[in-house]
Amino acid sequence: MNRTLSLVCLLAAGLSTTAVAQANLPSAPEKATATTKAPVPVSAKIAVVAFQAAVARTNEGQRDFEQIQQKYAPKQAQLKSLSDEVDSLKKQLQASGSTLSDADRAARTRDIDTKEKELQRDAQAAQENFQGDMSDIYQKLAAKVYEVVNTYAKEHGYTMVVDISSQQSPVLYVDPATDITAAIIGAYNVKSGVAAPARTTAPAAAPRK
Numbered sequence: 001m002n003r004t005l006s007l008v009c010l011l012a013a014g015l016s017t018t019a020v021a022q023a024n025l026p027s028a029p030e031k032a033t034a035t036t037k038a039p040v041p042v043s044a045k046i047a048v049v050a051f052q053a054a055v056a057r058t059n060e061g062q063r064d065f066e067q068i069q070q071k072y073a074p075k076q077a078q079l080k081s082l083s084d085e086v087d088s089l090k091k092q093l094q095a096s097g098s099t100l101s102d103a104d105r106a107a108r109t110r111d112i113d114t115k116e117k118e119l120q121r122d123a124q125a126a127q128e129n130f131q132g133d134m135s136d137i138y139q140k141l142a143a144k145v146y147e148v149v150n151t152y153a154k155e156h157g158y159t160m161v162v163d164i165s166s167q168q169s170p171v172l173y174v175d176p177a178t179d180i181t182a183a184i185i186g187a188y189n190v191k192s193g194v195a196a197p198a199r200t201t202a203p204a205a206a207p208r209k
Contacts, residue, residue, distance in 0.1 A: 045159050046159065046160045047178050048161070048162045048164045048174050048180070049161055049163060049179070049180050049181050050165050050179075051142070052165040053181060055138060057185055058185055058194075059195060059196045060188075060189075060192050061137075062196075062197050065134070066197065068133050068137065072126065075122075079126065082119045083119055090112060093112065145184065149161055149184055
């Protein structure tokens with residue numbers, strides 16, 4: 001699962017993630033007059049969430065991203081085989097190059113060049129298809145997790161929830177008690193009803209962008 005989450009979060013880093021919930025924000029105070037009282041300031045209650053990690057580490061996210069990994073595993077094996085073949089042909093040409101005729105050397109070089117272009121073409125197509133599938137899954141799941149963040153924030157009286165997924169986040173310090181990432185994952189798992197996938201190791205924390 002470590003490999004799956006690493007790939008999920010690497011791809012998710014290139015996506016435009018939604019800025020996470022600001023629930024129940026107080027309206028701007030009205031100007032006080034002689035006949036009205038100044039509004040009482042409302043104390044802010046702020047929480048943070050690692051939104052990308054929350055999406056990837058839900059039961060549904062782990063299941064769906066693992067299915068994508070399995071879908072592309074045969075293609076990955078095919079590309080690895082072709083890459084190994086190209087490397088082998090290059091070594092053979094290098095080892096026996098001095099004993100080959102110019103025609104044989106040119107023929108082998110053309111063969112290697114053809115296979116290299118095939119490898120590059122197939123790898124690029126596979127990467128684009130893989131990223132497209134990952135993007136679709138992430139965006140759909142992120143929208144549903146975002147709804148849970150909104151609901152959770154309102155139910156617990158938070159005035160703002162800040163996404164700390166990005167390394168460019170302006171947040172310099174976070175009290176662990178304000179991090180609701182685990183709570184959001186748990187709340188979403190309950191809502192989705194998707195069982196936790198069987199794992200031999202705990203999933204790795206998603207890296208921040």
